[in-house]
Amino acid sequence: MDTLNLPAPIAAYFAADPETETLARCFTAQAVLKDEGHSYTGVRAIQAFLADASAKYNATTVPFALEQEDGFHRVRATVTGNFPGSPIVLSYRFRLEGALIASLEITA
Template sequence: MSSLTLPLPEPIAAYFAADTQGPDSVAQCFTPKAVVKDDGHTHTGREAIRAWKAAADAKYTCTTDPFSTELVDGVHAVHAHVAGNFRGSPIDLKFFFRLERGLIANLEISV
């Protein structure tokens, strides 16, 4: 994953690292009441985020390679190349992170 060479804020770097370690690691990157929006669904709270990640891991295998980032109005937009066993692979996705006290408060993933 090239996020190791792309300078990312620590909570975002931790998220991409945790993405390869499983649902529990991913959930710990978020505030207790965090919100994730992905694929038309909203997941609120760490347990819902853990379940979202577990379901995605059970269905798909993929790699995520962040290649650019920008900060706009307090939101970190990270563009990443995602490749795996899903229809439309590979694809470039946008990850919009809002951080709060060293954790992720909101994440929205879009095309």
């Protein structure tokens, strides 16, 4: 099985538990996450949203593809959990600033 060579902050994001400080260290202070029609700005708001989603859906995410486009890194991943339509393939569009995530948009 091939392994993806994800940039360090993206690999850390997928490895982190949403309720830990490890996740908080993946993002810039003013990072923006967009998911399910909502935007979350700042590390604490992002962390709270991800922890809530984790508790609600008990999801596991397995990245399987990475491509770069217009300064963004797009990761496709299979997400399995307690939600209708599981499993589903989602797209994670990251913009990095140095060694941190500045923005993340999650779409189906």
